[in-house]
Amino acid sequence: MRNPLNSYIEAIPPSGIRKFFDLVAEMHDPEVISLGVGEPDFDTPWHIRKEGINSLTRGKTFYTANAGLMELRKEIAVFMKRKYDLSYDAAKEILVTVGGSEAIDACFRAMLDRGDEVIIPEPCFVSYKPCAIFAGAVPVVLNLSPEHEFRLQPEELEAAITDKTKMVLLSYPNNPTGAIMERKDLEKIAEVIIRHDLFVISDEIYAELTYGDAEFVSIASLPGMKERTIVVNGFSKAYAMTGWRLGYAAGPAVVIKQMMKVHQFAIMCSPTLSQYAAVSALRNGDEDIQMMRDEYDRRRRFVLNRFHKMGIPCFEAKGAFYLFPCIKEFGMSSSEFAEEILKEQKLAVVPGSAFGESGEGFLRISYAYSLKDLERAMERIRKFIESLRNRQQ
């Protein structure tokens, strides 16, 4: 029999998170606690769930328009204007997708030709590179530096650009580092993008989870950028709706039109029930976001302070729900560290290297847990680090 597989897909390595997932699963140990999740611990706010239930009760169980319910797209347009000062035409410039992930996949397919290069700054979410490969494009990894708190620098971007570069992926607030880009940072990047006539896909799924005095700014809102940016956002993180699988893309009508094609033929439309629920999220969910953000912020400060007390370098990440402490002093790879702490202290964390080479020497610590759980987990980290330091002496 001949090889049944597509060689490009076959060559893509499995996600680095997967390996640890299997390790934890194999342990079958109820004592294992985790700081490894990438989703909120809150339940979806009740009024949103109720709207989903209502839609079922009313028999709203048919396909919606391919691009999504017009009612929902209009609310998305209002939300983006209100929150990020971005104006989009609900009829032509917004596409409702199955999570932000589908929007990224459809965007790459719609915009990249075979051989086009897309610059992907790492450490980053594990899906971008494979999606670029699905589209036949060439992902070009740009290693971000901890010295700049993992913010993309214009010189770094400039150095990664070739005559094949078509697109730059931006993902701030960032998973796994928690890094954000402020207006001044984005302005410098925008200048390079415009000068080289590139496009941006900006994954803003964590936009609402920005803390302290920092304010989220979308690169699309900078002069000259809206026409060359596709904004990807969704409901998973801001409204604790991961399982509803609902996201959206907003961008120039010419691009959305082609993304629509990919979406229409591959997916048809996003789940109807989730779309109705999302309308309620956008209309009545501001307080929910505020409540969850305040709670994440308390946890963020708590964990950050604990790392500082342990003498573990950890920059003050102001976004998402991750911290990215540096464990280089122990002279072990982040993967070894994660394996050992799992064995010794029964604590699951994701090694930074799962998110790219430049994540080596770091851990991704999720604080999407109750303070009580975080307290227990941080105590285990403290004990583990203490034993490592004793061994080193």
Add this chain to the structure above:
Amino acid sequence: MRNKILNAIENHARINTEDLAAITCSTPEVVEKELKKLEDENVICGYHTLINWEKVGEESADAFIEVKVAPQKGVGFDQLAENLSSYPQVSDIFLVSGNCDLMLVIKGKTMREIAMFVSEELSTIDGVLSTTTQFILKTYKKDGFEVENISKDERFALS
């Protein structure tokens, strides 16, 4: 600042001042002082432990008691509420709207003990017109906490 502290400790009374200072962007000294003030002003009225006594084999019973009362001239319900609060069996007293005037929570070792208290003490107090007792059979959630871990963390450990 005060609200930041209160929000942080409402469901986490045992947090130490250093962590509390980190959470509220303050210093342990300032937090300590503010806590003292909040206690003095009776904003923080106490620190309560939510215990599931059944788990340690301790017998206990709780009941809601609806009480209809005759309000007294000049003091309304306050005087009677004050009298009631001196009974150790009475753990909560609320003035409520609806079918009764006061809603009490009574704690005892057994249902019988509570029944005796209601019939022999509570209903004989001047001003108490009638009582209705509702025994609590099972507690699912109390003060914002799920007593029996109804919902577990169903998220994948790593994602």
